[in-house]
Amino acid sequence: MQTENKFFDDVSKFFNGAAGTVAGMTREAEAGVREKAKEWIGGLEFVSRDEFEAVKAMAAAARDEVDELKTRLAALEAGKK
Structure with missing residues (x-):
């Protein structure tokens, strides 16, 4: 109950x-x-992850370009001597 x-x-x-x-x-x-x-x-x-990755890629490309230009400059300077 x-x-x-x-x-x-x-x-x-x-x-x-x-x-x-x-x-x-x-x-x-x-x-x-x-x-x-x-x-x-x-x-x-x-910044968003996409923005960060884009700037990171731009920086890597700029570093590669600087390395290439350094190499070309060294070759030009070596040719003048």
């Missing part, structure tokens, strides 16, 4: 409602912190 007690039903409903409220507050707090972090990081002017 199962007995029904209104007090326990009310307490159970109260705690279920409180748990739902706390969960909602947690989600809102996480969303707020995430948004603030995005604003803060966005203000630091970080």
